[in-house]
Amino acid sequence: MSNFVPTNYDVRTSLIFCYRSKEKASQSHQILVEAFSGHALSRAHCFRCTQKFQSGDLDVRNDLIGKKARLRVFWDQCSVIWYDLLQSDQTVNGDRYQQQLANLNHAIRQKHPKYEARQHKVIFLDDNAPRIAL
Structure with a gap:
């Protein structure tokens, strides 16, 4: 098979x-x-x-209208540093979150090399508050 x-x-x-x-x-x-x-x-x-x-509509492509898009955006006081768009069938689990933080750390080191000179690691602040869509 x-x-x-x-x-x-x-x-x-x-x-x-x-x-x-x-x-x-x-x-x-x-x-x-x-x-x-x-x-x-x-x-x-x-x-x-x-x-x-x-009704005559034989289009079989997915309609993206009305579907939720999950975009995680990380920024500093100046601009967006890194973002990740999740596919509709993906969820954020522990492994995915760990990978996102590693990618973010890499992006910060590339965009802001002064942080690496000042300290050896990037410190993340996560308020762990539930997200509410407005």
Whole structure:
């Protein structure tokens, strides 16, 4: 068996094939589950896509409108030092946070070499307060 891992684009393209084959949304969902198992679209998503196809819109690219973007920005008193944009399927765990701090440390040393002359390490201040979107 091959190691093919379908992307959302692959699965949605297959859904267009089912739609063009005159399959109903529930039957299309069942076909996708049989073909892609854990990578298949949800039943509700199949129904939404089928409705979209019926209106004449056969675009299968992801709509980024309404999706959350996670951007971590680190700055000093002058400007942005470093930023990291997380993919929609990524989360910040301990390893990811540690890597971000290492990348930030590297960026600070590049942009502000005076810090390295004054002290041997960069000191981070993290208030650990919950973030609230306004």
